[in-house]
Amino acid sequence: MSNGRTGGGHQDFRRVVVAAAVGNVIEWYDFYIFGSLGALLAAKFFAGSNPAIEFLKTMVIFSAGFLIRPVGALLFGWLGDRAGRKVTFMVTLMGMGIGTAVIGLVPTYASIGLSAAFILLLLRLIQGLCLGGEYGGAITYVAEHTPDDKRGLYTGILNTSPTIGIIVSLVVVIGIESLMGKEAFEAWGWRIPFLISFFLVMIAGYIRLSLQETPVFMEIRSKGRQTKNPWKEAFLSANLRYVLIASVMVFGEGVVWYSSQYWTYFFLQKGAGMDLITASWIIGLGLLLGTPTLVFFGWLSDRLGRKPVLLAGLLLPALLYYPLFNWLASVTVKGQENYAIAVIIVAILVSFVGMVYGPIGAFLAEFFPSRIRYTSVSVPYHIGNGWGGGLVPTITYASFIAHGSLGQALIYPIVVPAICFVILLFIMPETHKISIWDAERQRAV
Secondary structure (H helix, E strand, C coil), rough: CCCCCCCCCCCCCCHHCCCCCCHHHHHHHHHHHHHHHHHHHHHHCCCCHHHHHHHHHHHHHHHHHHHHHHHHHHHHHHHHHHHCCHHHHHHHHHHHHHHHHHHHCCCHHHHHHHHHHHHHHHHHHHHHHHHHHHHHCCCCCHHCCCCCCHHHHHHHHHHHHHHHHHHHHHHHHHHHCCCHHHHHHHHHCCHHHHHHHHHHHHHHHHHHHHCCHHHHHHHHHHHHHHHCCCHHHHHCCCCHHHHHHHHHHHHHHHHHHHHHHHHHHHHHHHHCCCCCHHHHHHHHHHHHHHCHHHHHHHHHHHCHHHHHHHHHHHHHHHHHHHHHHHHHHHCCCCCCCHHHHHHHHHHHHHHHHHHHHHCCCHHHHHCCCCCHHHHHHHHHHHHHHHHHHHHHHHHHHHHHHCCCCCHHHHHHHHHHHHHHHHHHHHHHCCCCCCCCCCCCCCCCC
């Protein structure tokens, strides 16, 4: 195995990052195409006279896919630490793709009644279960190939993949609706983005099949150091303290992630009253401008350390969300629209994501020992992102329709990162000088 400065030598780590990212892009396209079409799905799978309530029901199903992700993290984390990194994220990729594609085939409420909503919920749970094992696999796979002094940079590149997945989903929705026309798209064309995921996942699976196992895991396996019980070593040992610290960090990161670049999408449609296409253009362009910050802040964390960058990414949103969202509301008022400024505001919001999400993969990989890394990374990540971040659309939208107040809707996105910042300021260690290549030097569990 290579030393800590050069990374794994058996396959080029740049190709590793690209291959892992391509699969990740497609998996997140699958996951977020549901959210992109949330308003339309509400009309198709529920019956009622109040569109706001039906949309909220759809957001509950959307959130269910997040809430089950820690269960997937437990299951696939165990498999990843026992059977290997590569085989596990191949399984999650296939499950995710099938779960998404079948949504495009489900009959609507008009055809089979309430059963349609239950089938949709089941498929959403399959999506969330498989995604619970995806991130831990992808980030562990990349981290166990890259050199110590560039881990933030390359995992930052990988972490652009969810955002790119959202952009791809927006492009697909805009393209198909523009080609078909709004009436045909709402009648049956909405199914096409879901069906496309089947072919995309086949492409990603083919790319990932060309990858080898990580050098870190191969060394562990060759020396007979594989864990017999990842759950016991991760959660019934001194490692639990580190899992809890990581969970607090990722909880705050998840709220920032979904508030900045996902709830914004709902806000433009439901708060500002924009049509799907206009909102998609603004979010898509804002994401394109802001996404490079994930790479920049990942790189910066290689120089300054993970902790200062991550903490800044919690503090700034807590301070600036209210004025920024108010500003966004003011430039999207009908008759006074300034879409260029709206795009810039979205890009600023996405830069907050860059601060917390760019370095998070390197931080998590360095924080845990190799033999239980898959499990230890996956569970706190999906507790934080699945429960903390995943609840953002439901909580903020429910507050918004209940009170009609932007300030009320932003309480959760502001308070949670602020609390996490205060806690982590005192208990979060620095990790960027830890070498994951020296297995003997890593802390015992």
